[in-house]
Amino acid sequence: xxxxxxxxxxxxxxxxxxxxxxxxxxxxxxxxxxxxxxxxxxxxxxxxxxxxxxxxxxxxxxxxxxxxxxxxxxxxxxxxxxxxxxxxxxxxxxxxxxxx
Numbered sequence: 198x199x200x201x202x203x204x205x206x207x208x209x210x211x212x213x214x215x216x217x218x219x220x221x222x223x224x225x226x227x228x229x230x231x232x233x234x235x236x237x238x239x240x241x242x243x244x245x246x247x248x249x250x251x252x253x254x255x256x257x258x259x260x261x262x263x264x265x266x267x268x269x270x271x272x273x274x275x276x277x278x279x280x281x282x283x284x285x286x287x288x289x290x291x292x293x294x295x296x297x
Contacts, residue, residue, distance in 0.1 A: 248274045253282040
């Protein structure tokens with residue numbers, strides 16, 4: 198079963214993430230910060246509601262990973278969510294069936 202969409206669109210979240218990553222040495226603009234805050238709050242609530250079973254999608258993982266070291270460092274719930282993502286991740290494979 199796929200995860201329900203967040204209240205913000207993924208193109209909007211991806212754009213805000215890209216902007217935030219480009220501004221690592223300076224402040225993120227208010228609009229991008231608001232998009233990211235709303236999205237991570239909603240995502241974290243979902244993870245906490247299913248702390249032993251919620252599997253992040255690749256887009257959710259990208260968002261979660263952006264906040265991981267600053268906000269969720271040392272959290273067992275966060276560590277398990279990351280482990281579940283990697284245990285269930287099916288990335289792109291080349292024509293020989295070997296993961297890239």
